[in-house]
Structure formats: structure tokens, C-alpha cells
Amino acid sequence: MIMLRSMRFSRSGSKLRNGNKATTPTENDCRGICQIQWELRPGGMLVQKRESNLSSGEGLITITVSTVSHSHQISIESTSTFGELKIILSLVTSFEPREQRLLFKGKERGDDEYLHMVGVREKDKVLLLEDPAIKEKKMLGLRDRPISNPSRTISV
Incomplete structure (x- = not known):
């Protein structure tokens, strides 16, 4: 701060x-x-x-985050980023922040974008989708498997 x-500037004694x-x-x-x-x-x-009093709830907004099957009411500060919203959603859903894609007004929003800067207000709706690339890796079982390095192969 x-x-x-x-x-x-004012004249002394003036009314x-x-x-x-x-x-x-x-x-x-x-x-x-x-x-x-x-x-x-x-x-x-x-x-x-x-002049605002954040302890009384000013600055907090309640938004609806919808997934394919569920809907969640989330209270968050309006000056938070979409990345911070993803962290909160990871506690509520089974998706890690890197697995989430957040859409607002039809556009995917980046982790560094601020809610109030893109126009998110009280009772607005944000759509949460799972990242299709990570979803496919989960289905194939490649998520936890280490990636092999072809340069380290040993020939006999």
C-alpha cells in the first residue's frame, strides 16, 4: 500500500x-x-x-460452478484469480487444478485471469470441464506411468 x-486549500474562517x-x-x-x-x-x-470492510463479507461473491453432473455454490473474493478458484474446486471435486478447464461467457479462462476483470459478478455461472487430454490419459492408464527416455536405451 x-x-x-x-x-x-481553503480560506481560513470562510464558511x-x-x-x-x-x-x-x-x-x-x-x-x-x-x-x-x-x-x-x-x-x-x-x-x-x-473504504471496505472485508470481514463483513464485502468483496465476497457467490458463484455457481457447474460440472456435467453437479452444481456447486462457491463463495470467493471477487479479486481472486481463476487459478485460485481451481484450487478451491479441487477440494470440492475430484479434479486436480491442472485437470480443470473453467469457462465463463463461452471462453476458457486462464489461471492468471482475475474474476472481476472478466466480469464475474454475484450469482454468475462458471462451467467446469475436465481437460480432454488428461481424461484420455486416465482412460488409457498413462497418467501414473513414467515416460521412458529413448536416449537411455542400452544396446547389447
Whole structure:
């Protein structure tokens, strides 16, 4: 987090006018120097930090992740990546993260893409499919078999 100071210029002793009513600044207003907190967003943009209370559930979204036969309700922070979602789904399903393919709005999403950056919101639906190449390896029993190295063959 980056802390920057901002100066607010005002005439001392002046009153703020609101229609016909004259009001004076409150203790909550900045007098002289205010501290502004900044945050770096996943897209690389530096913005003023929002006042949010994550402990009360703000920032958490509930999405529906559907597989071929099941549907799961997952609560996750909106600023998480699809890779982090795959890790959570590996606890719920029998698929390891590398075996999963996540589709949102008809497109497969990469592990480094952020949910909020592609538009995932509360109650949206994400489709979970098993990677066809890994599914085929499982069926053939090649998944756990070590790969032989042809350069290490010994001729007699």
C-alpha cells in the first residue's frame, strides 16, 4: 500500500454555503493535510483505496460452478484469480487444478485471469470441464506411468 499526502486549500474562517444555509466544516473534513491511501489494482492501475470492510463479507461473491453432473455454490473474493478458484474446486471435486478447464461467457479462462476483470459478478455461472487430454490419459492408464527416455536405451 502506498501512502500519499494531499493538501486541501481553503480560506481560513470562510464558511461553506449550501443554498441559503451557512455551514461550517465538521471535524471529519480535512483541515490542512489529509492522508489518502492508494492501492495497486491487478490491471496495474494506481487508484485511491476504497473504504471496505472485508470481514463483513464485502468483496465476497457467490458463484455457481457447474460440472456435467453437479452444481456447486462457491463463495470467493471477487479479486481472486481463476487459478485460485481451481484450487478451491479441487477440494470440492475430484479434479486436480491442472485437470480443470473453467469457462465463463463461452471462453476458457486462464489461471492468471482475475474474476472481476472478466466480469464475474454475484450469482454468475462458471462451467467446469475436465481437460480432454488428461481424461484420455486416465482412460488409457498413462497418467501414473513414467515416460521412458529413448536416449537411455542400452544396446547389447
